Amino acid sequence: MAAGANASLVKDGIQTLWVPREEVHEKLRGLKSEYRMLYDLTAIDERDRVHREGEPESDFTAVYHLYSFDRNEYIRIKTPLAESALSLDSITDIWPAADWYEREVWDMFGIQFSGHPHLQRILMPRTWVGHPLRKDHPARATEMGPFQLSEEKEEREQEALRFRPEEWGFERSHDDSDFIFLNLGPQHPGTHGVLRIVLQLDGEAIVHAVPEIGFHHRGAEKMGERQSWHTYIPYTDRVDYLGGVMNNLAYLTALEKLAGVPIPPRAQTIRVMLAELFRIISHLVWYGTFAQDLGQMSPVFYTFNDRERAFGIIEAVCGARMHPNWFRLGGVAQDLPRGWDKLFLDFIDYFPPKLAEYDREVLRNKIFQKRTKGVGVLTTEQAIEWGLTGPNLRACGLEWDFRKKQPYSGYENFEFDIPTGTHGDCYDRAVVRVEEMRQSLRIIEQCVRNMPEGPYKSLHPLATPPLKEHTMEDIETLITHFLGVSWGPVIPPGEALGAIEATKGNNGYYLVSDGSTVSYRTRIRTPSFAHMQALPLQVRGRMIPDLLAVLGAMDFVLADIDR
Amino acid sequence: MASFIQNQFERNVVTTSVDYVFNWARKSALWPLTFGLACCAIEMIASSTSRFDIARFGAEVFRPSPRQSDLMIVAGTVTLKMGPVLKRIWDQMPDPKWCISMGACSSVGGPFNTYGVLQGVDKIVPVDVYVTGCPPRPENLFYALLKLQDKIDQMTTLVKRPTEVRLDESMLENFKQQVRIAQINNPA
Numbered sequence: 001m002a003a004g005a006n007a008s009l010v011k012d013g014i015q016t017l018w019v020p021r022e023e024v025h026e027k028l029r030g031l032k033s034e035y036r037m038l039y040d041l042t043a044i045d046e047r048d049r050v051h052r053e054g055e056p057e058s059d060f061t062a063v064y065h066l067y068s069f070d071r072n073e074y075i076r077i078k079t080p081l082a083e084s085a086l087s088l089d090s091i092t093d094i095w096p097a098a099d100w101y102e103r104e105v106w107d108m109f110g111i112q113f114s115g116h117p118h119l120q121r122i123l124m125p126r127t128w129v130g131h132p133l134r135k136d137h138p139a140r141a142t143e144m145g146p147f148q149l150s151e152e153k154e155e156r157e158q159e160a161l162r163f164r165p166e167e168w169g170f171e172r173s174h175d176d177s178d179f180i181f182l183n184l185g186p187q188h189p190g191t192h193g194v195l196r197i198v199l200q201l202d203g204e205a206i207v208h209a210v211p212e213i214g215f216h217h218r219g220a221e222k223m224g225e226r227q228s229w230h231t232y233i234p235y236t237d238r239v240d241y242l243g244g245v246m247n248n249l250a251y252l253t254a255l256e257k258l259a260g261v262p263i264p265p266r267a268q269t270i271r272v273m274l275a276e277l278f279r280i281i282s283h284l285v286w287y288g289t290f291a292q293d294l295g296q297m298s299p300v301f302y303t304f305n306d307r308e309r310a311f312g313i314i315e316a317v318c319g320a321r322m323h324p325n326w327f328r329l330g331g332v333a334q335d336l337p338r339g340w341d342k343l344f345l346d347f348i349d350y351f352p353p354k355l356a357e358y359d360r361e362v363l364r365n366k367i368f369q370k371r372t373k374g375v376g377v378l379t380t381e382q383a384i385e386w387g388l389t390g391p392n393l394r395a396c397g398l399e400w401d402f403r404k405k406q407p408y409s410g411y412e413n414f415e416f417d418i419p420t421g422t423h424g425d426c427y428d429r430a431v432v433r434v435e436e437m438r439q440s441l442r443i444i445e446q447c448v449r450n451m452p453e454g455p456y457k458s459l460h461p462l463a464t465p466p467l468k469e470h471t472m473e474d475i476e477t478l479i480t481h482f483l484g485v486s487w488g489p490v491i492p493p494g495e496a497l498g499a500i501e502a503t504k505g506n507n508g509y510y511l512v513s514d515g516s517t518v519s520y521r522t523r524i525r526t527p528s529f530a531h532m533q534a535l536p537l538q539v540r541g542r543m544i545p546d547l548l549a550v551l552g553a554m555d556f557v558l559a560d561i562d563r
Numbered sequence: 564m565a566s567f568i569q570n571q572f573e574r575n576v577v578t579t580s581v582d583y584v585f586n587w588a589r590k591s592a593l594w595p596l597t598f599g600l601a602c603c604a605i606e607m608i609a610s611s612t613s614r615f616d617i618a619r620f621g622a623e624v625f626r627p628s629p630r631q632s633d634l635m636i637v638a639g640t641v642t643l644k645m646g647p648v649l650k651r652i653w654d655q656m657p658d659p660k661w662c663i664s665m666g667a668c669s670s671v672g673g674p675f676n677t678y679g680v681l682q683g684v685d686k687i688v689p690v691d692v693y694v695t696g697c698p699p700r701p702e703n704l705f706y707a708l709l710k711l712q713d714k715i716d717q718m719t720t721l722v723k724r725p726t727e728v729r730l731d732e733s734m735l736e737n738f739k740q741q742v743r744i745a746q747i748n749n750p751a
Contacts, residue, residue: 124679125644132678140676147686149646157647186645187652189597189627193604194645215645216601219677235674241602285605304612322602322698559601 009055012257012496014065016076018056024079025089028064032094035066035075036384040525041091041101043109044512045135047083051493051515059083060109064091065497065510065525069384069398072405074497087112097386100533108133108221118168123214123562126160132222139222163198168210170200179207182544186215190293190548193558197535197547204543209536216562224511224522228488229255230329230464232519236509237323239524240560242282243503244314245274248327253408254498254509255329258491261460265452267331268410273344273447274317274326275409276440280351281310282503283433286555290430291362293552294371299362306354313343329489330463335456344448348441355437363430372426376538376550379424386537387530390505391436392554395421395428402501409500414443426553433555464489488517504528504555524563528556582719589633589659590715593622593708596632596656598649600639603666603698607638610701617701620708629655634711635688636704640668641681653688661715663707664690667697 010016019027044061046052058080066075079088090113091098102113103122110131113119121128130137138144165172165181172179185196194215200208223235236247249271256263263271284307288300311321316337318324326333362368378388380396393400401418403411419435421428457467464484470477483489493515499508505527514520531554539547599607611617611625626632629652641649653662664684667673670693672682684690691714692707699707 138678141672141678141680141682142676144678147643147681149650149687154647154650157644158651161648186648187598187629192599194600215642215648216640217642217644217679218601218640218675219679222677223675238602238674242605289608300608301613304609305614308609308614321700322605 008053009051009494010076010496011260011494012254012498014074014076014497016078018078018080021062021079021081021085021088024062024064024077025091025094028066028077028091029094031066031075031077034070035068037067037069037387038064038091038095038097038101039067039074039387039506040065040508040510040523041098041105042510042523042525043105043111043133044521045109045133048135049514049520056080060086060111062088062105062111063510063523065508069400074499076497081111086110087114089113090115092116095385097530097533100529107131110134121214123217125157125214127157132219139219139226161196163210165200168208170208174202177202184547190551192289192551192556195532195558195561199544199547201544206539206542206544206547209539209547211532211535213532213558213561216558218559218563220559220563221522221524224519226518228517229491229519230484230488232522233327234323234325237325238559239526239563240282240502240504240507240528240557241322242278242285242557243507244278244281244322245271245318245324245326246278246282246500246502247507248325249275249409250498250500250502250507251509252327252329252498253500254496254511255491257496257498258494258511258513259329259460259462259489260492261330261458261462263331263409264455264458265410266454267456267458269447269451270332270336270456271327271409272411272414273444273451274314274324274332276443276447277310277313279440279503280437281307281314283437283555284310286433286552287358287362287430290552290555291368293548294368296362296365296368299358302354302358302361306351309347309350313340313347316340316343328457328464330460331455331457336451341448341451344444348445348448351441352438355434359434363434369427371545371549372430372553374423375426375542375546376553377423377425378534378538382534382537383424386534388505388534389527389530390501390503391429391432392505392531394418395432396424397422402499402506406499408498414446416440416442426549429553429555462489462491490515490517491519499525502527504557504560505531507560526560526563528554528558528560531556532561586716586718589718590712591621592624593620593634593661593711594624594626594632595622595634595636596629596652597625597627598635598638598652600637600641600645601666601668603638603668606698606701607636607665607704610704615701615705617705617708620705620712622708629653630657632656633660635660635662636665637662637669637684637688637690638665638698640673640675641684641687642679643681644679646681646687649684650687659718661691661711662688663692663694663704663711665694665704665707666699667695670694673697 042063047059060081062079064077105111106119107121107123180201182199185191186194196212198210236251239247284303288303291299318326380398383393383396399418399420416439419432421432466477466481471481491513495512497510508525510523512521538550617623664670669684692710694703694707696703
C-alpha cells in the first residue's frame with residue numbers, strides 16, 4: 001500500500017514512498033534488484049514537527065535511501081513508526097551493509113531492529129543512558145551537569161570497552177591452538193585517529209577484524225538542530241576535516257534545493273575551483289601518510305610541503321587554512337582577491353613535475369608495489385553491496401563519478417576524465433587518487449581561464465548574508481540582512497538530499513526543514529562510514545601489515561566516520 | 564630531625580646549577596606522544612614537516628608509546644568515550660610529564676558544546692599550556708612549546724619551590740593552639 005508522498009514537501013525530486021512497517025522488508029527486498037546500493041539508513045524524531053501536510057501520522061520515521069547505478073537515481077523509502085511500537089525488521093539479510101546503519105539508528109533513536117545479529121550501541125559508550133538524537137535528549141554538554149571522572153567511573157568505562165569474543169560469536173580456540181585477540185587503537189599511529197580495531201589472530205594471520213568506532217562522535221547532526229542554517233556551515237568544515245570547503249558544498253547543495261536559491265555562475269565556478277584545490281590537499285595528506293604507513297619516511301615531508309603551497313592560495317583567498325568556512329547560502333563569502341589568478345597559475349605550473357617525482361618515489365617503488373598489489377581486493381559487486389563510493393569504488397573498475405553522473409555546481413561545463421583501476425586492490429586505489437589530482441588540476445585550470453564575471457552571491461532574498469552594497473541602497477535588503485544575521489534565514493518546510501563527490505566518496509546531507517531558522521533534522525551520510533564497515537572483508541586471512549596498508553589505502557577520516 | 568634537613572637545601576650554587584642542567588636537558592628534548600584526536604592532529608603533523616620543522620625546538624621525536632614520551636599534546640576533540648582512555652594513557656606516561664592542550668576543543672570543548680564532548684581536557688588531566696585556534700596554526704603550537712620550555716625552566720628538582728609552605732614543629736604547635744582557641748565559645 002505504498003502511498004506517494006506530498007510532492008510539496010519533497011524538494012529534491014527524489015521519488016519518495018511511504019511503506020508501512022510490516023511491508024517495508026519485502027518492499028526493500030523487491031527493490032534490491034534495481035537499486036543495488038543501500039545509500040543511507042536513518043530516522044527522524046517527528047514528535048515536535050509542525051509542517052507535515054499529507055504525510056502519514058508517526059512519532060518516528062525510518063528513512064531508507066537506495067541508489068540505482070543502472071537508472072542513476074535515488075529512491076527514498078519512509079516508514080512511519082509509533083512510539084509504542086518502535087521496532088522494524090532488520091534488513092541485514094538483504095544488505096549486510098545495513099548492520100552499522102541499524103546499530104546507529106538504535107543508538108541514536110532507540111528503534112529496535114528485530115533479526116539484527118548484534119544490536120549494540122555503536123557511537124556512544126555502552127554505559128550511555130538515552131538516545132541522543134531524540135528531541136527530548138539534551139543537546140549541549142552544559143545541560144548535562146558538570147563532568148567528573150572518578151576512579152570507579154574510569155574503571156567502569158574501561159570495563160565497558162573490554163572485548164568479549166563470545167559476544168561476537170567468536171571461538172577462543174580451534175583444534176589445538178588458541179586465537180590471539182589483539183587490540184589495535186584507539187591510540188595507535190596506524191589507525192589515523194581514534195579508531196579501535198580488535199583482531200582475532202591465528203598466529204599472524206587475521207581471522208576476523210572488528211572495527212569499533214565512536215571515539216570521535218562530536219554530535220554534528222544534533223548540532224544542526226541547534227545552529228541556524230547559516231551558522232551551521234563552520235561545523236560542516238569539521239566533518240571531513242581534510243576536505244575543507246568540500247563539506248560546505250555538500251551541505252549547501254542540499255540547503256539550496258530546500259531554499260530554491262539559484263547560484264550565479266561566478267560563485268559556482270569559485271566553488272568548484274576551491275573544492276578541487278581541497279581535493280588535491282586532501283589527497284596529498286593521504287599520499288604522504290599512506291607511504292609512511294608502508295615504511296617510507298620521506299614522501300610525507302614532500303607532500304606536506306606541496307600542501308603548504310596550496311594552503312598559501314587558500315589563505316590568500318579565504319584567510320584560513322584547514323577550515324575556511326567560505327561558502328554561503330547563495331554563493332561564497334567574498335569575491336576573489338586581486339591577483340588570485342597568478343597564485344593558481346603558479347601552482348598549476350609547479351605541481352605536475354612534483355607529481356611525476358612522487359610517481360618515481362612511491363608508485364614505482366618495488367617495496368611499495370609488493371605491499372599494495374593484490375592486497376585488500378574488492379570486486380565491483382562487493383563494493384556496491386557495501387556502499388563504497390569515490391576512488392575506492394573506481395579502483396574496482398566502475399567508472400562512476402557523481403561530478404559526471406549527476407553534475408552539480410556546474411561540473412557539466414568542465415572537461416575531465418574519470419580515472420579507474422582494474423583490480424580493486426590498494427595499489428589501484430593509490431593510482432586512482434594520484435590521477436585524480438591531475439584531473440583536479442585540469443578543472444582548476446579551466447576555472448582560472450574561464451572565470452565568469454558577475455556577482456559572487458545570489459540576489460535571492462534568502463541568500464545569507466545579502467550582498468553588502470545592496471543593504472546600503474534599499475531598506476528591504478537591510479532588514480533581510482539584519483534578520484539573516486541575528487536570527488538566521490527561514491527556510492520553507494520540506495526535505496532534500498544533496499549529495500556530492502567529496503574527496504573520499506559520496507558525501508550527502510539529508511535536511512528536513514520545519515519552516516524555521518534551524519534545521520529539524522540534519523543527516524550527514526559520509527563515505528568513510530561505509531568504507532570502514534567493509535574493512536573486515538578486505539583483511540580476513542591476511543597479515544597485520546596488510547591491515548595497515550588497507551587502512552592507509554582506504555583514505556578515511558575519523559570525523560567523517562563518527563561525525 | 565626532619566625540619567633540620569628541610570631547611571638545608573636552600574638555593575645555593577650547587578643546587579641551582581644542578582637544576583639548571585636538569586631543566587636544560589628536559590626542555591631541550593621533549594618527546595611528544597603521537598596523540599592525534601581530530602583536525603588539530605593534521606596541523607600537529609604539519610608542524611613536524613619541513614615547512615615548519617618542530618625539530619628546531621628539539622621536540623621532533625614523536626613517540627607512539629606513552630611509556631617513551633614526556634609531553635602529551637592533546638590535539639583535538641576529547642569525547643566522553645575517549646576521555647577514560649586518554650586518562651589511562653596519561654597515567655602510563657612516566658614523570659616528569661607535561662601536557663599541552665592544543666586547540667579550542669581540547670581546551671574548552673570548542674564549537675562542540677554537545678552531549679558527547681568533554682568540555683575541556685583539564686577535567687581529566689592537568690594542563691600546562693593551552694593553545695587557542697580551531698585548529699591552531701603550527702606557529703601557535705610552537706609558541707606553546709616555548710611557553711612550556713619557560714615553565715620547565717622554573718622547575719626545581721633539589722630545592723623546594725618557594726611557593727610551598729614549609730611547616731616546622733613550632734608553627735604546627737602554634738596552629739593547633741589557634742584552633743583550640745577558636746573552638747572555645749568564650750575564651751578567657
